[in-house]
Amino acid sequence: MEFSNQRSRLPMRARLATTVGGAAATVSRLAGKGDGSVIGGIIGLRLEPSLLSILAADRQVVLVTGTNGKTTTTRLITAALAPLGQGIASNIYGANMEAGLTSALSRAPDAPLAVLETDEKYIPAMVKATNPKVVVLLNLSRDQMDRAAEIWLLARRWREALASAPGCRVVANADDPLVAWAASGARQVTWVAAGQRWREDSWCCPNCGSHLRRDADDWACGECGGRRPPVTWMLYGDQVIDPSGQATPLELALPGRANASNAVIALAVAEAFGVHMPQALRELRAVTSVAGRYTQVNRRGFDIRLLLAKNPAGWLEALDVLAPPPAAVLLSVNAQGPDGRDTSWLWDVDYRRLRGRNVLVGGERKLDLALRLEADEVPFRLVNDIDEAIDGARALGSPSLEVLANYTAFQQYRAVLGRTQ
Amino acid sequence: MRPLRLVWIYPDLLSTYGDRGNLLVLERRARLRGMPVEWAEVHANQPVPRDGDIYLMGGGEDLPQTLATRRLQADGGLQAAASRGAVVFAVCAGYQMLGMEFGGADDTQVQGLGLLDIRSGRGDRRAVGEIVADVDPALNVPQLTGFENHQGVTRLGPGARPLARTSLGTGNGDGTEGAYAGRVLGTYLHGPALVRNPGLADLLLFWAAGPLPPLPPQAEDLAQRLRDERLAAVTPAQ
Numbered sequence: 001m002e003f004s005n006q007r008s009r010l011p012m013r014a015r016l017a018t019t020v021g022g023a024a025a026t027v028s029r030l031a032g033k034g035d036g037s038v039i040g041g042i043i044g045l046r047l048e049p050s051l052l053s054i055l056a057a058d059r060q061v062v063l064v065t066g067t068n069g070k071t072t073t074t075r076l077i078t079a080a081l082a083p084l085g086q087g088i089a090s091n092i093y094g095a096n097m098e099a100g101l102t103s104a105l106s107r108a109p110d111a112p113l114a115v116l117e118t119d120e121k122y123i124p125a126m127v128k129a130t131n132p133k134v135v136v137l138l139n140l141s142r143d144q145m146d147r148a149a150e151i152w153l154l155a156r157r158w159r160e161a162l163a164s165a166p167g168c169r170v171v172a173n174a175d176d177p178l179v180a181w182a183a184s185g186a187r188q189v190t191w192v193a194a195g196q197r198w199r200e201d202s203w204c205c206p207n208c209g210s211h212l213r214r215d216a217d218d219w220a221c222g223e224c225g226g227r228r229p230p231v232t233w234m235l236y237g238d239q240v241i242d243p244s245g246q247a248t249p250l251e252l253a254l255p256g257r258a259n260a261s262n263a264v265i266a267l268a269v270a271e272a273f274g275v276h277m278p279q280a281l282r283e284l285r286a287v288t289s290v291a292g293r294y295t296q297v298n299r300r301g302f303d304i305r306l307l308l309a310k311n312p313a314g315w316l317e318a319l320d321v322l323a324p325p326p327a328a329v330l331l332s333v334n335a336q337g338p339d340g341r342d343t344s345w346l347w348d349v350d351y352r353r354l355r356g357r358n359v360l361v362g363g364e365r366k367l368d369l370a371l372r373l374e375a376d377e378v379p380f381r382l383v384n385d386i387d388e389a390i391d392g393a394r395a396l397g398s399p400s401l402e403v404l405a406n407y408t409a410f411q412q413y414r415a416v417l418g419r420t421q
Numbered sequence: 422m423r424p425l426r427l428v429w430i431y432p433d434l435l436s437t438y439g440d441r442g443n444l445l446v447l448e449r450r451a452r453l454r455g456m457p458v459e460w461a462e463v464h465a466n467q468p469v470p471r472d473g474d475i476y477l478m479g480g481g482e483d484l485p486q487t488l489a490t491r492r493l494q495a496d497g498g499l500q501a502a503a504s505r506g507a508v509v510f511a512v513c514a515g516y517q518m519l520g521m522e523f524g525g526a527d528d529t530q531v532q533g534l535g536l537l538d539i540r541s542g543r544g545d546r547r548a549v550g551e552i553v554a555d556v557d558p559a560l561n562v563p564q565l566t567g568f569e570n571h572q573g574v575t576r577l578g579p580g581a582r583p584l585a586r587t588s589l590g591t592g593n594g595d596g597t598e599g600a601y602a603g604r605v606l607g608t609y610l611h612g613p614a615l616v617r618n619p620g621l622a623d624l625l626l627f628w629a630a631g632p633l634p635p636l637p638p639q640a641e642d643l644a645q646r647l648r649d650e651r652l653a654a655v656t657p658a659q
Contacts, residue, residue, distance in 0.1 A: 142437065150437075152484055152485070153482065200432070200436065204465065204488070209485065209488040210466075211433065211464060211466035341550070341551075342570065342611075344439030344568060344612030344613055347439035347441050347442035348436075348438070348439050367647040367650055368647060370643050371616060371643050371647055374643055376445075
């Protein structure tokens with residue numbers, strides 16, 4: 001095996017750093033403090049600040065970023081590359097800043113490939129550190145603004161970083177004007193028509209600020225001439241159109257338009273690695289759940305499905321995926337650090353389509369959500385935990401429960417329901 | 422009865438985070454009192470109607486804030502409405518735009534709309550978190566509770582009065598928060614500021630439509646509970 005002794009070829013300090021970092025990760029896992037993917041990376045980087053660059057050298061790296069769908073797309077790309085038969089390092093637990101990437105690589109020292117979910121803000125630094133073969137840009141929309149950067153500023157930083165990485169291929173969603181503008185600074189771009197459901201952040205041209213003309217998924221700026229680039233891959237309904245122009249039904253196990261979009265992007269990445277579409281698609285169809293998302297569980301004889309969404313664009317897509325009535329819907333929102341401490345975003349989501357459904361509202365900030373539903377004239381019941389939600393859904397005559405929660409609210413339910421896949 | 426006309430200015434440029442909430446709260450509180458309501462979302466490529474009763478402006482990033490200001494200056498509709506006494510309510514970036522000048526991208530000062538005697542610039546650190554402020558007693562509005570997320574510092578000239586005095590958070594940066602003059606009012610409470618401050622929403626409705634009948638208590642229940650919860654979460658126990 002060509003790469004089997006890669007770790008032993010690491011410089012001494014880097015080898016020590018990965019060993020100590022790995023030990024810390026093990027201790028952290030044993031202590032029940034999470035999966036250890038962050039602490040291991042932090043300690044490793046403290047011992048060797050350029051550890052990430054050292055670990056990334058001689059590997060073919062894919063960085064995956066965007067406001068929504070990073071974790072799922074990372075998982076799908078990893079699946080799509082399986083036919084290559086090579087080891088793949090990946091931060092499957094979603095630790096997507098420098099320490100998380102470092103930890104993912106040090107855990108798989110012999111893997112010649114790496115598919116790494118990367119936080120939007122860290123793209124410039126991570127492009128520099130890992131010299132990626134492919135950077136995937138999914139979408140860009142308003143996220144938790146008390147911790148995330150402003151999105152026009154982010155797009156500009158992506159653009160500058162990609163313009164100065166000539167060896168890198170960008171796989172980008174041409175239907176998102178902000179993403180397209182950021183990607184168009186790169187030398188080589190694979191444009192994918194992956195669709196854009198949330199449009200409230202892209203009425204204006206990212207280049208000159210003029211109002212964009214939008215017609216279905218097409219967009220163009222009347223002032224500066226910026227327009228949607230011609231695409232080679234396309235999501236068309238629930239089919240993928242590949243570069244030869246052939247349409248193939250996706251037939252994914254994962255639900256929803258957003259995941260179909262993520263899958264087409266994964267197919268385009270797989271092609272850049274020489275994996276043919278039919279082979280890659282077969283692997284994508286076998287993915288049923290990603291880090292607990294879309295998981296079906298049963299509690300007290302009641303069927304429950306878990307959906308995670310963290311921001312307005314994510315909630316918009318998730319509301320599309322909900323099973324129809326008579327399934328009840330539990331909406332749950334927290335505002336801890338990882339969620340963003342500001343609940344203003346609830347007012348960017350349109351809940352009117354929940355009218356007439358059995359709706360329950362939970363989470364630490366349920367009153368914020370309740371007031372939002374009141375304004376949209378959606379009746380609801382307040383509940384304190386998953387069992388109250390089950391009781392409430394039963395009392396309303398629903399046979400099952402769809403749970404839509406933001407980040408820490410989702411993790412709390414997962415902890416109660418068991419981390420079953 | 423002539424409908425109350427709400428005009429939301431440039432949601433395509435100035436709607437960073439939940440700004441629609443202010444429109445929805447005003448609409449609901451007017452309808453609950455039997456007032457018919459019409460509203461318009463005016464994009465940056467459309468003229469601003471001059472016959473609105475309440476104009477709303479949201480938050481925005483530096484570049485959209487500057488673009489929106491230039492377009493409003495060229496359009497003139499908002500200034501015309503304000504000069505005949507229409508109500509203007511602006512949060513965050515919109516608040517700064519109402520003033521004489523504000524700090525734009527790349528540390529340049531940008532000329533504002535001149536509807537409020539305030540001047541804004543960029544502070545040393547970003548103010549992010551819950552804010553609580555006591556409103557000018559002349560306005561008869563309960564304590565403000567909200568979330569701020571900005572790096573602006575605002576100084577009031579003699580033509581504007583502070584909306585409130587902060588007891589938690591940063592606001593204008595000198596112990597005051599927001600400003601008003603006549604029926605033009607701005608605040609650093611960002612996004613859906615009226616959701617937790619129905620008293621402020623009613624002040625705007627009163628300015629636009631005159632004395633208001635009270636709402637039935639159950640219509641106020643959730644908003645009151647949310648106010649109590651948020652104030653209790655940030656105020657030390659008595």
